[in-house]
Amino acid sequence: MSGLRVLIVDDSSVMRKIVDRSLRQAGLELTEVLEASNGVEALARMRESRVDLILSDINMPSMDGLELVRQLQAIDNAKGVPIVMITTEAGESHVVQALSSGARGYIRKPFSPDQIKERIIPLLGGSNGA
């Protein structure tokens, strides 16, 4: 799967790099990776840019990932873009909240490249080979 533009949202720069690396290890060819450290920054990025996939943490300062997902619905550039939450929060209520807010997938930290492949590639219209 090639030529993808991705937005990674996490308040940890280390985690943003790990997500980036895991996407590449999962076989995705990324042409551009945008980064944001919270929901406010992510909204600003999305007003200016178009991406094929958004990956977001939930617990972040300024604006958390759940609020980000809700507010993305009002941004034209985000319409139809799959949003996947990557978070330490594993509770059923968090999953339900995320999916009902508009997220298309949910990955719990810690995660492996295989889990990324399994959850994300189908959202991009591909087969994960499973």
Next chain:
Amino acid sequence: MEPDRRREASRQVHLILSAKSSGRPGMTSRLAGLPPEEIRQKLTAVIESAAREIFEVMVGTPLGPAEEATLPRVADYTSMIGLAGDLCGVMSFRCSSNTASQIAALMLSSEDRVPEDCIRDALGEICNMIAGSFKAQVMGLADQCMLSVPMVVSGKDYQLYPLADGVRIQISPSFEGALVWITLDLHS
């Protein structure tokens, strides 16, 4: 106080940690009815399992066996995260400067020296993920316990005073031959 001691004391940083919540009384979901020693044993096993999972998957290097070890007076790095809700307290991860650099370099797959801000960031994420995995493994806790944003303290001269008045659970596994300390201080 002698002048030298006074100067030394004035340079020390004292951090007082507390995590309290307005969570429902009666605490801890499925744990409330168990004897304290059984709670301690169960939570110790869960912390160890959570830490091992994080190091295997996210650091790529497994932790060695856990040892009986006392906390160092000062660890070069301490990352902490608050838990509030059914379980209330502070989880912390302590390690030496050398170990912190190794962990960050492995997480970033970097062969170069990792900048200080990335080391702090990596240790905050380690503590965050251990706490997240811990609460996911305790039945009934995942939805009933909130995590704070992690905080990291580094230096050679600081004291931590957790105000938690309940049990302290601690494991000291090894990482690449050096001890790391993972502690959960619980409010009663």
